[in-house]
Amino acid sequence: MHVEIGLSHYLALSAIVFCIGVFGMLTRRNGIGVLMSIELMFNAVNITLVAFARYVTPVEITGQVIAAFTIAVAAAEATVALAIVLLIYQHHRGIDVDRINIMKW
C-alpha cells in the first residue's frame, strides 16, 4: 500500500491533536493539566503552520516564521501561567480549578 503523504494528512493529524487538547482543557481539574492541554493545542497549530509552509509557500517559508513566533509566545504564556498557578497554590493549598471560583479571597 503506497499512500502519498500530502498536506491533508498533516492537517488531519493537527485537527485530531487539537481536539484532544480541547477535550483536555475542558475536563481537566488540575490547573497544570489544563496548561498541558493548551500546550498540545499550540503544538497542533504549529504542525499546521509548518505543513502549510512546506506545501503552499515552500520558498518563502512564512509558516515557519509564524510557528517560531508561536513557540516564543507559548513560552511566555506558559511562564506567566505557571507563576500564577504557583501563587494560587501558596494561598489555596491546592490547584483544583473547580474550587478557584471567587475573584478575591
Add this chain to the structure above:
Amino acid sequence: MDTITLVFFALALLIITSALFVVTSKNIFHSAIFLIMALFGAAGMFVMLEAPFLAAAQVLIYVGAIAILMIFAVMLTARIADESIIHTNEQVPAGLAIALGLLAVILYGLWNTPLTIHGGTPPSGGGHKLGELFLTTFVLPFEVVSVLLLAALVGALIIARRDPGATPRPNDQSAEQTGA
C-alpha cells in the same frame, strides 16, 4: 509502503497516543512525561516537513524549558499520591461531545476544501532563510516578541516571588528552593 509513509504514521501514532495519555492520565507527573513524548513527536513532524531548525528549536524551547518548567510546577504543587483525588471535572461527556464535534467540523472542512499545493524547493536547512526573514520582512514582530518575553520574564518573577509576610509553605518540603 515506503519509509516516508512508515515514519509519518509511526510519528502520528506517537503524537496521538501521547496526547490521549496527557489528557486522561491519573498521575499529573505521567501526564508531563507524555507531553514531552508528544512534543518530540511534533519535532519529528517538523523534520519531515523540511524544517530542521524549527525542530531543534522546538526541542530546545518546548522540551528543554517549558516542559521542565511544568515538571517543576508539578513537583512544587504536588498532592499526587492521594488516590481520592478526582482528576476530571463533571463536564466529561459535554467535553467529549464538543471535542468530537469540533473534530467532525474541521475534518469536513478539510475534506471539502481544495488545497492548492505549490511546488518548489524549500530552502536548505540551517536557519539562514529564517534568520533573513526575521530581520527583514518580520523585524517588527521579532522586536515585539522580544519585549513580550521580557515582560513575561519580569512578570513571572514578580508573581511567583513569595513576599515576606505570606503564608508558610504548606507541606514538608525542605527549605531550599532553587529558583524554579
Add this chain to the structure above:
Amino acid sequence: MLELDKLIGFVGAQIAALVTALGLGPDWVTLVQLVVAALTLIGFASVMVLGLVYAERKVSAHIQMRVGPMRVGWHGILQTLADAVKLLQKEDITPSNVDRAIYFWAPIVTFVAAFAVYAVIPFGRGLVVTDLNIGILYILAITTFGVIGLLMAGWSSNNKYSLLGGFRSAAQVVSYEVPMALAVIGVVMLTQTLSMVQIVGQQEKFYQWYVWRQPIGFLIYFVAATAEVNRTPFDLPEADSELVAGFVTEYSGMKFAMFFLAEFLNMFTVAAIGTTLFFGGWNGPVLPSWMWFLIKTLAGVFVLMWMRWTYPRLRVDQLMGFAWKFLLPLAILNILITGLFVVLF
C-alpha cells in the same frame, strides 16, 4: 591504513551491497548503515568511558600524592573492568514506594540524552555519523533534554534527598545552559554556519582556531560546560557530604551504572564540543585526524579532572548567582562585541 575514513567507507559500501542484495530499497540501506554506526559508537563510547574512569582515579590519586588502584592488572588498568563486572552482576533492586515506570525510564533517558550527541561530533576527517546542517543547535537541544532524566530520577525515588538533589541539579543545568548557548552563538556568528563539519573545516590552520578570536566566549563556554556536567567546583548536586548521593541515591546496580556512564560521557562530549568549536577539531599537521581529535579532547577532559581536585565547591546560591549575574551579562557582552566586529570588519 590509519586513515579511518577509508575503512568506514569500505564497510559502508559492503553494508549497502548486502542490504541491496536482500532486495530492500535505498532508505533501508541508510537505516542499516546508521544502526551499525550507532552500535559502533556505543562500543567506542563504552571503551572510552572505561578508560576515563580509570584515568580519573589515577589523576586524582597522583594529584593527592597517592597512587590509586594498583592491584588489578598492571598498575590497576583493569580496575574499571572489575567495577563494571561488579555493577553488572548486582541484583536489580527497585525500592517499594517508587513510581515504577518513571524510576525505570529515568536512567535510560539520561543515557540516551548523553549519547545522542555523538551522532554529530566529527571524530576525524570524514568520520561523522551524520552531518546535520543544524549540528550545534541539535547538540544544545539534546543537552537540554538531559535535564528531564534528572528530574525523573529525583522525583520517582520517593526520597527527600533525591528530590532535593534532582531540584538542585536541574536548576543548575538549566541556569548554565543559557550562557553556554550564548557562548556558542558567539562562535556561530563568526562561522556563519551551524554544521559541525563546516565549523571544523574553517579552522584548518593553527591561527584560524576560534579560541583566538573568541577568548571570552571560550572561557564562558568552559565554565558553563563544567557546570553542565556537574563537575567540581559545581558538583553540589552530587556532593557526597551534603545530599548522600543526590538524585541517584536510590539507584544501584545496572541503573546506577547508566547514570555513572552518562556522567562520564557528558564530560567527554563537552570536551569534544569545545575542541570542535574552539580548537580546530581534528585539524593538525602530521598525525591522523582522529588522533588529533582524541589528543585535544582528552586534554580537555584532563583539565576537567584537574580542576576537581584544585578548587573547592561552590554553594548553591553562589552557583546560581554566578550564572545569572555574571556569566550571562558577560556572554551578552561577548555577543555584542562580536557583532560589532563582524559588521565593522
